Amino acid sequence: MYGYYQYYDGVRDRRVQSGSTMTTTRTDTEQDVLGAGIQNAAQWGRTRLIYGMDYRREDLGSTLTQTTRRPGSTTVAEPFGNTPDGNYDVFDAFTTLEFRPTDALLLSVGARFENSHLDSGPVARDVIPDAGYDVDDLRVDKSWQSVTWNIGAIYSLNKEWDLVANIGSGFRAPTYSDLLSAGPPVFSSRVASLPSPDLDPEKSISYEVGPRFHSQRTSASLVGYWTQLYDLVATETSGTVVIPGQGTFEAQRKSNNGEGYVAGVEFALTYDLDDNWTLFGNATYTYGEDTNANAPLRFMPPLYGVVGLRYTAPSRRWWVEVVEVLADRLRRHAPTDEQDAGFSTDPAYGSPNSSNNPPLRDDYEIPGWAVTNVRTGFNIWQRDNRSFDVTVDFNNVFDTRYREAYSQQQKVAPGFGVVVGARLTF
Numbered sequence: 001m002y003g004y005y006q007y008y009d010g011v012r013d014r015r016v017q018s019g020s021t022m023t024t025t026r027t028d029t030e031q032d033v034l035g036a037g038i039q040n041a042a043q044w045g046r047t048r049l050i051y052g053m054d055y056r057r058e059d060l061g062s063t064l065t066q067t068t069r070r071p072g073s074t075t076v077a078e079p080f081g082n083t084p085d086g087n088y089d090v091f092d093a094f095t096t097l098e099f100r101p102t103d104a105l106l107l108s109v110g111a112r113f114e115n116s117h118l119d120s121g122p123v124a125r126d127v128i129p130d131a132g133y134d135v136d137d138l139r140v141d142k143s144w145q146s147v148t149w150n151i152g153a154i155y156s157l158n159k160e161w162d163l164v165a166n167i168g169s170g171f172r173a174p175t176y177s178d179l180l181s182a183g184p185p186v187f188s189s190r191v192a193s194l195p196s197p198d199l200d201p202e203k204s205i206s207y208e209v210g211p212r213f214h215s216q217r218t219s220a221s222l223v224g225y226w227t228q229l230y231d232l233v234a235t236e237t238s239g240t241v242v243i244p245g246q247g248t249f250e251a252q253r254k255s256n257n258g259e260g261y262v263a264g265v266e267f268a269l270t271y272d273l274d275d276n277w278t279l280f281g282n283a284t285y286t287y288g289e290d291t292n293a294n295a296p297l298r299f300m301p302p303l304y305g306v307v308g309l310r311y312t313a314p315s316r317r318w319w320v321e322v323v324e325v326l327a328d329r330l331r332r333h334a335p336t337d338e339q340d341a342g343f344s345t346d347p348a349y350g351s352p353n354s355s356n357n358p359p360l361r362d363d364y365e366i367p368g369w370a371v372t373n374v375r376t377g378f379n380i381w382q383r384d385n386r387s388f389d390v391t392v393d394f395n396n397v398f399d400t401r402y403r404e405a406y407s408q409q410q411k412v413a414p415g416f417g418v419v420v421g422a423r424l425t426f
Contacts, residue, residue: 001036001037001038002036002037002038003035003036003037004033004034004035004036005032005033005034005035006031006032006033007030007031007032007033008029008030008031008033009028009029009030009031010028010029011026011027011028011029012026012027012029013025013026013027014026014027014184016247020070020071021068021069021070022068022069023066023067023068023069024066024067024068024069025064025065025066025079026064026065026066026067027062027063027064027082027183028062028063028065029060029061029062029083030060030061030062031058031059031060031061032058032059033056033057033058034056034057035054035055035056035057036054036055037052037053037054037055038052038053039051039052040052046099046100046101047097047098047099047100048097048098048099049095049096049097049098050095050096050097050098051093051094051095051096052093052094052095053091053092053093053094054090054091054092054093054094055089055090055091055092056089056090057087057088057089058087058088058089058176059087060083060085060086060087060088060176061085062082062083062084062085063078063082064078064079064081064082065077065078065079066078066079078125079125079243079244080125080126080127080128080129080243080244081126081127081128081131081182081183081243082125082126082182083126083176083177083180083181083182084120084121084122084123084126084138084180085120085121085122086118086119086120086121086140086176086180087118087119088116088117088118088119088175088176089116089117090114090115090116090117090173091114091115092112092113092114092115093112093113094110094111094112094113095110095111095112096108096109096110097109097110103156104155104156104157105153105154105155105156106153106154106155107151107152107153108150108151108152108153109149109150109151109152110149110150110151110152110168111147111148111149112147112148112149113145113146113147114145114146114147114148114171114173115143115144115145116143116144116145116173117142117143117144118140118141118142118143118174118176118179119140119141120138120139120140120141120176120180121139122135122138122139122180123135126138126182128182128183128194128241128243129244130242131182131194131241131251132194133194133195137195137197138180138195138197140179140180140197144173144174144200144201146171146173146201148168148169148170148171149168149169150166150167150168150169151166151167151168152164152165152166152167152168153165153166160213160214160215161211161212161213162211162212162213162214163209163210163211163212164208164209164210164211164212164221164223165208165209166206166207166208166209167205167206167207167208168205168206169203169204169205169206170202170203170204170205170206170227171201171202171203171204172201172202172203172204173201174199174200174201174233178196178199178233178254179195179196179197179199180195180197181193181195182194182195183243184243184249190249190250190339190350190351191237191249191250191251191252191339192241192243192249192250192251192252193235193252193253193254194238194241194251194252194253195253196253196254196255199233199254199255199256200231200256201231202229202230202231202232202233202256203229203230203231204227204228204229204230205227205228206225206226206227206228207225207226207227208223208224208225209223209224209225210222210223210224216272217271217272218269218270218271218272219268219269219270220267220268220269220270221266221267221268222265222266222267223265223266223267224263224264224265225263225264225265225266226261226262226263227261227262227263228261229258229259229260229261229262230259231256231258231259232256232257232258232259232260232290233254233255233256233258234254234255234256234257234258234290234292234293235252235253235254235336236252236253236254236255236257237250237251237252238251238252238253239251257292258290258292258293259290259291259292260288260289260290260291260292260297261288261289261291262286262287262288262297262300263286263287263288264284264285264286264287265284265285266282266283266284266285267282267283267284267305268280268281268282269281269282275314276311276312276313276314277309277310277311278309278310278312279308279309280306280307280308280309280310281305281306281307281308282305282306283303283304283305284301284303284304284305285303286300286301287300287332288300290334293335295334295335296332296333296334297334298334298336298337298406299406300332301327301330301405301406302327302328302329302330302331302366302368302405303327303328304325304326304327304328305326306323306324306325306326307323307324307326308321308322308323308324309321309322316379317378317379318376318377318378318379319376319377320374320375320376320377321374321375321376322372322373322374323372323373323374323375324370324371324372324373325370325371325372325373326368326369326370327368327369327370327404327405328368329365329366329367329368330365330366330405331365333364333365337364338351338352338359338364339351339352340352340406342366342403342405342406342407343359343360343364343366344357344358344359344360345357345358345359345360352364360403366403366404366405367402367403369400369402369403369413370400371395371396371398371400371402371413372396372397372398372400373393373394373395373396373397374393374394374397375391375392375393375394376391376392377389377390377391377392378390378391385425385426386425386426387424387425388422388423388424388425389422389423389425390420390421390422391420391421391422391423392418392419392420392421393418393419393420393421394416394417394418395414395416395417395418395419396413396414396415396416396417397416398416399415399416400415401415
């Protein structure tokens with residue numbers, strides 16, 4: 001059994017200057033998340049059953065404040081076009097059955113039921129004037145249900161080689177932001193979103209297959225996958241919209257007219273050089289395509305991976321590792337990426353444009369990078385099944401400047417930093 005509570009408060013300022021007038025639109029977003037769940041397992045000989053349920057509720061609120069400064073005067077107003085307050089709750093129940101018809105074959109079958117419900121409470125000022133919708137369009141009380149499933153198998157060819165395969169369906173109900181958010185997003189200064197309260201869920205089916213190798217010193221796996229996407233949420237431009245105090249923008253609405261796929265391959269390797277030294281690494285390549293638009297899908301990461309070397313003391317009470325995190329340059333981009341501030345020379349100035357904030361690269365590529373991290377851990381105390389451990393991470397030890405693909409709110413990724421953690425097991 002488990003329960004949790006999370007609180008989020010985010011503030012974003014959007015500034016527009018015209019001559020001697022500076023207008024700042026502040027969006028203050030609050031999110032309370034309360035959840036609980038239970039999971040259990042039972043076993044009968046070669047058969048194991050895992051089952052449980054989970055519930056999560058999110059209460060969301062947002063306020064807009066617009067401050068206009070002119071020589072000798074300052075005015076504060078509540079502008080139009082806010083995301084309405086409301087709540088979003090999700091209930092799900094799931095089960096997985098694992099069984100071995102033979103010593104060499106492990107089969108698993110799983111299913112999950114989910115109910116997602118959204119309830120909004122808009123007010124008149126949440127509507128952008130003359131944008132083609134009214135407060136009744138923002139009044140949403142909807143539920144979406146789904147049953148997803150998966151079937152998997154692991155077949156042992158011999159003591160060292162396994163073959164793994166899995167097929168499963170997927171379902172994503174529209175989020176609160178998908179349906180009801182409005183205004184210019186963080187990543188663009190050219191477009192503004194309009195509410196899309198009639199969105200339907202996205203669906204998918206995924207296939208995975210690959211070999212695994214394991215011996216006394218070596219563990220390795222190579223997995224290829226293909227995910228077919230249906231009713232994909234995509235954006236469409238529909239004229240322009242004037243947002244008072246912020247300007248004129250291309251108006252974009254979301255619809256379920258997208259279809260495509262994501263394919264990729266993942267490789268992982270761990271090799272024990274001796275009893276104390278271990279070499280490890282992994283790499284992932286992802287390719288996504290919107291087959292309706294004949295264009296790359298957004299947010300597809302470039303080839304990336306890690307290579308590391310770990311030393312574990314003979315006492316097993318402490319360890320240290322050096323990890324090199326590597327990313328290739330982003331070679332493919334979607335047409336809408338050319339409005340993304342993360343592709344501009346300075347994201348603080350918004351979307352790329354030829355006048356004062358050109359793209360970081362003329363072809364909209366994001367350069368590759370390599371970052372060195374050092375991690376260490378200590379077992380402070382241990383008795384029976386109880387222990388206390390401390391870890392220390394030294395991230396980006398050489399303070400390398402680099403840009404992560406689709407990192408939309410900063411010019412460069414974080415520099416040198418230290419993270420300290422502790423874990424008590426009892």
